[in-house]
Amino acid sequence: MAKNLTQKIISNHLVEGEMIPGQEIAIRIDQTLTQDATGTMAYLQFEALNISRVQTELSVSYVDHNTLQNGFENADDHRFLQTIAAKHGIYFSRPGNGICHQVHVERFAKPGKTLLGSDSHTPMSGGMGCLAIGAGGLDVAVAMAGGPYYLKMPKVLGIHLTGKLQPWVAPKDVILEVLRNLTVKGGVGKVIEYYGEGVASLSLTDRATITNMGAELGATTSIFPSDEMTKQYLKAQGREGDWTPLGADEGCEYDEHLSIDLSELEPLVARPHSPDNVVKVHEAGPIPVSQVAVGSCTNSSFSDLMTVATLLKGKTVHPNVSLSISPGSKQVFTMIAQNGALADLIAAGGRILESACGPCIGMGMSPSSGSNSVRSFNRNFEGRSGTKDANVYLVSPETAAATALTGKLTDPRDLGLTYEKVSLPEQFTLDDNMVIEPAKNPEEVEIVRGPNIKPLPINTKLADVVNANVLLKVGDNITTDHIMPAGAKVLPLRSNIPAISEYVYAVIDQEFPKRCKEAGKGFIVGGANYGQGSSREHAALAPMYLGIKAVIVKSFARIHRQNLINVGILPLVFRDESVYEQIAQGDELLIENTVNQLAGDEIIVRNVTKDTVFTTVHDLSDRQKEIIKAGGLLNFTKMNSGVTI
């Protein structure tokens, strides 16, 4: 039977289950990646599995999040990551080498492979025809230990691309258009697969921008075929041998459909505070801007920065605007330094930041109070910039550069300049000197742990009676930035669950951790798309540490739901959404016969305070039920050694 590209790669890696959308399957993982903010925990979990050497074809540990180093914690984490990588057969990308996804596309991703990464933007490598999925650190740890990755067989949403982008319209505008169509919930349970004659006009890094920000759809991943453009890019990276042609079979089917005529797109912008709040730049109007930020994994490639440099050359950033530029990788940084573009960016007044995630995860460059910041990034959640009342707008590098020059949100077509499309170089500057190979003699490597690296907290088995109060009730579209904030204050504590748990829900309710500690146990009640955003398992680990037993919502985002399961928190969904309205914060809830109830499809919850009863569903696979009963994946894996891994 004719398969689409997603089905082909899954089929090639299928270990368990049937490829029927919604059913649980397990796939073999070829490559893994971690970044430092999720990685310290992932490697502590890997250690707990007692495997001396990673079992994947390739595992890379990147440092790109905690690079500001305000205090000993970050540098200690880097040292821990470097030594544990050397010991267990993992490649280590040193601080300064760039953003994990950009570097992975450049140097490691291969068409047809599976990649599991402890970062939600892992799908960026989907631009190369790789099935690249973001997951919690524990899932990545299990994959490094040789275990398969369990997921529900996704639906495949085919996006048929026709036409060709007009001058000044960018790949970023393509994904903004998809977000406008599908919303941040539109990708849940789906892989977004691009095909059609429009694909050939998009360069590899164009495609990577599109699959990267597919994360904002809530999709399992996004993917492009591997074609001549892919070959050309790999050749320019000195990796022609990694190329294989790969695409959907003729006559294959998609579970869902969308068509986009690239020729008809205009510059778009995602307005505050959601990446799907998309309108035309013209429609958003010339709002005054205090800051423009170029970079992040979505838009920090060679062509992105060359585009910005070309626009800024010989000009000066508007006096009211602070422009930051964070190159995506050492390769990009070196090349724009070699060809003079970096000199143009500096001369124009750009503030050059280290090659890292930087402002995109709230590491610096917080805007001034109440002002508008225009960014080439992928997320504009409230408060993520580090300034609570700032308004963040997401745009293409072209629109960002135009805005930096005028001081107001500007459609780049309105500058009246001649468009010069930046093409990818025939040969990238190649030097992997900032990637350290695993140790030849791992037994000689001593893992260095600083005082910030605390032991993993482990959950206990599922209790048969869960009786606790609703310690927090929140609305729709709660992000992992709400649950477990990032930013320069909190991110350094990622290796220290007791310390970081003090910041759970700090954006919404600073008293929440205290309430949890006083109660000892509790429930969270939420709305639709609960847990969207990043893959950070700390958004599950820290609530577990605080005693949260179940989260009851209208619907979950995929990775966060899996993270809750992995730490042994019940992820329950209202059978009848209207019940949400009938529960108040503080209500006492009771679940009896939990273990028996879990065997079925429903769990009955009594609202003791309101003296009512309501039904929740969980849609857990048999394996997931066992994980929950064991008190999380780590307990489960240890109990079943030899079975799961």
Add this chain to the structure above:
Amino acid sequence: MAKNLTQKIISNHLVEGEMIPGQEIAIRIDQTLTQDATGTMAYLQFEALNISRVQTELSVSYVDHNTLQNGFENADDHRFLQTIAAKHGIYFSRPGNGICHQVHVERFAKPGKTLLGSDSHTPMSGGMGCLAIGAGGLDVAVAMAGGPYYLKMPKVLGIHLTGKLQPWVAPKDVILEVLRNLTVKGGVGKVIEYYGEGVASLSLTDRATITNMGAELGATTSIFPSDEMTKQYLKAQGREGDWTPLGADEGCEYDEHLSIDLSELEPLVARPHSPDNVVKVHEAGPIPVSQVAVGSCTNSSFSDLMTVATLLKGKTVHPNVSLSISPGSKQVFTMIAQNGALADLIAAGGRILESACGPCIGMGMSPSSGSNSVRSFNRNFEGRSGTKDANVYLVSPETAAATALTGKLTDPRDLGLTYEKVSLPEQFTLDDNMVIEPAKNPEEVEIVRGPNIKPLPINTKLADVVNANVLLKVGDNITTDHIMPAGAKVLPLRSNIPAISEYVYAVIDQEFPKRCKEAGKGFIVGGANYGQGSSREHAALAPMYLGIKAVIVKSFARIHRQNLINVGILPLVFRDESVYEQIAQGDELLIENTVNQLAGDEIIVRNVTKDTVFTTVHDLSDRQKEIIKAGGLLNFTKMNSGVTI
């Protein structure tokens, strides 16, 4: 009578007093500079003086300290500084334009002028034959308002330079040698004036490195003559017209003497935790190093970074070392980007940080726990790096680069390379597009104040009976980093005295602010060289806000003593140092008839707890006595409008 260079410039600017060492004089100030961490307060003080336009020849407001922007505070401060500069006739150097001292030397400093700056490294412009003095923000505010600057006529310590630096020996080694000779107290009450045939071999930026770090001697300032080298530099900066030849008169005298034969110097290092803890690099030995940091106002010039780039070209930073590079100015950054050196630095694995003070003031790059960090900076006080138990070593850029390559403290001569002296370019790249001129229509400028910018706290008049407890007793060489820490957590609060006062003495005693608030008033007792380090008046303002009435010590550092006077805190010195041992923290002290006693030279203090009496001296001028009585310089200036300013 033949004058030395210092006496000549002072004489040309003398407004009041006699040029007898130790006697109070007042001099006219031609130029001022501020940076953002001290500047917000200085401009609030300037506003309080009700002068619409600065009265100096040139005043520049720089942004170089608070550039990380973790939270709204920094960007709000920048916006405040930009708007208040436009309104009051001040040039504004935008964030990204570089470190105040480096930019000031490049673009503004002139031989023979006086410069007052609210940063302790203001003497850097002394490399150009400018009398450049660091002071508290309020002194700078008064100077901007047209008032003279009051100081004790300094002694002039002549340093006679002979010979020529050997290959791999750097200007930094000259100032380290001076520190080894004179110690951090050796410059108090003195100007350090360099002369002799060795001077001609030092380029202008070489000289600026030496005068910059003269701040660590506690000196009033340091100065070099203006000669052909100065002319050549100014010409290369397109400012030949700013040149005047200037030097000491033949046959002039110096109050004190030191001779240094440049030919005999070797690479030196200041070991933890003091800049005068200087030994030869060979003597310190090959200690393992986790981090190397190049930059700071002392060593971030074009020739410094070219030296490092030349050493690193084609090589890779040692795997155990994280190397950061912070260019000193946009001019330097642009030029090394244009000539390929920056590409070499990036390719070698350098982590390129924004052009700003950065790690030198604890803004990022904190080393890992307990590790050794080798830095081209000027201060290595305990904890200043942001990592409490890290050891910071101060070296030349040459030694820093050699160390980055080997992973251990390394004398660059031991690399066995051929030495290539970097010469200054005949023409610097000139573009002042990141300096904003004052508004043409200042009445139209609205000053934007964010929520972090709090009103100035003002002291009350001196009480006639001061009865309070010793709330803290500390030892010798207390720095302003002890009293009022910098770093990424605290620096953003520089516009907010109530908030920042919570961190006073946080490094030594976290309970101190609480104790002050409970007591409502108090004394601090300290040892020798109290208040060395930076010019931050927050180290006086915040204790004043906490109720500190007098600080009693063995001796004071100059700028801090003046800052105490400026906020109305009594700066008292034990007549008999042995009394220090007889006072315990918690003792109740009593000063009676304060105002009358102040009229004389001594103040008698009763230790009520120990039932003893001891004598303190204050060495205050009549004017300073009036300032203390008024409760600080701002009150005094307002009371005497038309007299002082």
